[in-house]
Amino acid sequence: MIKKQDVFFILFFLLLAVVLLFCFNSTKSTGVAVVERNGTECYRFDLGKQKTTQIIDLGGEYHVKLLLEPGAISFRHSDCRDQICVRTGKLTKPGQVAVCLPAKISVRIIEDKKTFDGFTG
Numbered sequence: 001m002i003k004k005q006d007v008f009f010i011l012f013f014l015l016l017a018v019v020l021l022f023c024f025n026s027t028k029s030t031g032v033a034v035v036e037r038n039g040t041e042c043y044r045f046d047l048g049k050q051k052t053t054q055i056i057d058l059g060g061e062y063h064v065k066l067l068l069e070p071g072a073i074s075f076r077h078s079d080c081r082d083q084i085c086v087r088t089g090k091l092t093k094p095g096q097v098a099v100c101l102p103a104k105i106s107v108r109i110i111e112d113k114k115t116f117d118g119f120t121g
Helices: 004-025
Strands: 032-037 040-046 054-059 064-069 072-077 097-100 105-110
Touching (some): 032 054, 072 097, 072 105
Antiparallel strands (some): 032 040, 032 105, 054 064, 064 072, 097 105
16 A cells, blocks of 8 residues: 555655754844843843853942853852852843842843744634
8 A cells, every 4th residue: 555665655755854954943043132230221232142251341339341252141240248240150041031139130041033922713
């Protein structure tokens, strides 16, 4: 009923579908870093377009510095006692957050484009 050629034909197209799925799915952007002080946005960096490494000096009472790299952002320095913000490490994916509570500075990564989970008819 099913021939050998039919099985190879079906496997070929299934493999092609999987390869195309990975090719088109890999173009996902790294996101946008939003820096807030006292709940007010003060900077916004597109991590996908960042080509060089920069140190962003936010100053303030605790003299906070951020390290902006291609695809990542992190707290580089803070005069706060705990250093939790610095030990948080690099933020690279949408949804990640780092906060320096004494300095009242937060950094979060958000999606840079609107995506849809589904459509209704």
